[in-house]
Amino acid sequence: MNFDLASQPEFVQNLVSYALQGWDIAKGWLLSPAAWSQFGLLVAAFAAAWFLSKRLQPLLERFLTPEDGKVSILATIRRFFLIFVPLLLPLLAWAFTGIGEQATRALFGSGAVIAFGKRVFLLLAARILVREIITDGFLRVLGRFILLPIMALYTLGLLDLATARLNEMTIALGNIEFTVMAVIRGIIAGSILFWLGRWSNDQTGTYIHKQEELRPAARQLASKAAELVIYGIAFILLMSIIGIPLTSLAVLSGAIGVGLGFGLQKIASNYISGVILLLEGQATVGDYVELDNGMSGTIVQTTARAMILETFDGRWIVVPNEDFITTRVINYSDQGSSNRYEVPFSVSYKTDINVIPDIIENAVAKHPAVLSDPFPPDCEFRAFGESGVEFAVEFWVNGIDDGRYKYSSDVGFLIWNALKDNGIEIPYPHRVVEIRNQNT
Template sequence: MAWDLSEQPQIVQTAAGYVLQGWDVTSKWLLSPAAWSQFGLLVVAFLAAWLVSKRLRPLLTHLLTPKENATSILSTIRRFLLIFVPLLLPLLAYVLTGVGEGITRTLFGSGDVIAFGKRFFLFLAARSLVREIITDPFLKVLGRYILLPIIALYTVGLLDLVTDRLNDTTVSLGNISFSVMALIRGVISGSILFWLGRWSNDQTGTYIHKQEEMRPATRQLAAKAAEITIFGLAFLLLMNIMGIPLTSLAVLGGAIGVGLGFGLQKIASNFISGVILLVEGQATVGDYVELDNGMAGTIVKTTARAMILETFDGRWIVVPNEDFITTRVINYSDQGSSNRYEVEFSVSYDTDINRVPDIVGTAVAAHPAVLDTPEPPDVELRGFGDSGVDFAVEFWVNGLDDGKNKYTSQIRFLIWNALKDADIEIPYPRRVVELRGFEEE
């Protein structure tokens, strides 16, 4: 039966043409002895691949499975290869089908059916890769919505046709014109490149931060430089893949420059301030700092725009990098540097005050955190108060007297116990009240 499609829309006529073309190919396959022989070879190739993979998969799994706690490079490689074992069956079927395709083309001069089967096994391998092997969410999305449709078009023989249509369709943006295929290629390539850039940046940053012999500021600067370099190269590669000349971006670069000069000047200022801080090493991750406005905390993270301080009560303060350059900053730097603290106390006027420095100094020096350098504990006579003689002991420690460290509180306990053991009285305020004008009856 024939249908007159001349009055139908163009899309209907095109679809009908594809259907009729597919029906002609299918009918030739069904009526051709060569096609039936190729179907038979496909079945044989699949059964042979299934039998081989059934015996080979347990052996490969055993050989590639390292010990549970092994951390060597060889163990890492074996773990990486182990995740691809599920691809054994479709890839074996693909290889054996390729051998069968060579045989059929030699005997019958045709191999379209078995070639279709070979592409189908490749599609099964890609499907297994996306479903069972890829675990990264971003790569799984790329595989599901980009890789599998491309392989499906390749399997049914429409990939070249779709590619030609996309290449013929162009899009113009000002002086720049490119095909839809170039745009799709750019999206795919950009996604892969920037994912690789993010992965490379994470690996590079981890490696740099493990270099303990480098100063913390140097490590931060090296990590930032590596990040800029990696993503800069990814951008240049993407422009090259899309076929966009860098000279055509001059107008865009000028617009960005104007934006930086007006609306983005604060962002640019903070970025440059962050680079200066990293180069000079005035403040880096782990330092305890106090700003001119009273904000204080430990630097836990540096970004291109700001530094993040964590206070002892667990709050995070985001401070622009520019504030560290334009205002006064006190850096207590608890990364190995020492700080001096003092504790005041008093003794009774009945005390032989010449004994106090030795008693208190010895007690404070016994604290495991108190340092002998730059100075040992120093007991000073501060004055003669209303209720007793005022003293203060100065001592040096590494770190800060807050958070997990309570140095002054612990030193006060030591002073109290030392004075009590020496029978030295710690005074308390006393007042004499005199009543006048009171007559006894």
């Protein structure tokens, strides 16, 4: 077939040239007895793989499926291999085709058709891997738009040609030039490295937080340090894969230093403050704190830049780490230390006030949350008021008198009931109103 393509664009000419080459290869296969024998071997290999996979797949599934509830290392390994059982058919077909290829090359000195069949089976395996096995959204996108196109080019025998063309194409950024292939390689390697970094960071963080013998602050610090190391290694490996020498990053690091000195000083200050807080353990997750500006809440999360407080009404407050260093912070929790509260009350002047401390202290001590250590309940005289004698009872508890715990409210009820049971009057204000007649 002769076509006059001189007036057509180069892209069209190349496309027609590849199409003609493909047609010549296909015509040669259709008319060659060796090609027909290879087609027959491909069919036989697939049939044998299908027959064997039907027998092996149920056995493998039963063997690799652990008992419900098992969390041992062996059970985890079995579950991991179980998800790859759907690859059994294409991999068996690929293996049988490889055996047939050796025989075909020995008999006919050619194996192009059967080699093409092997690549088709690998493409099928990649398709099953992306569509049925990979569950992570990022990896599935990576497989769909990178792995499958690469496997398709490999199957058609165009991978080397595409790679050579991409290596010839360059992108210039000032005085720096990159080949398109280097950019694609960097995108692929960067995606995989940082996904692995995220996965390993999650696994490391989970393992560190299970170490109960470490203080919460130490666990947080170890988790942050592991995160920096993991992503630092990923970045260095990526620079090496792309081909950028680390010495060329000196200018970049200098620019970052200038940026930190001017525009990013607050971020750097908050980050360093977070490291100091983790090292000293002044405040960590689970502590109830009150800041100098009146904000208060329980620390529910710590990040590199800030701490997140949850108030008792369910709101979250993001507080920069610097505020915990440069301002006054009251820590009511300190990982389990007790706190003292007091409830004021008064009794009538008709009361024998000498019996009040014993009555109130015994009543308050019955509350299950009130502690006897460091001090038991203590009822103290405060003042002779306008309407009665004023007292206050002090008591210690583990926790904060707010939210779901209402210690002062409970103690108030105990005081009321104790006074009523002992016939002690709780006074209320009395006022004497004098009416004067202006005419007398």
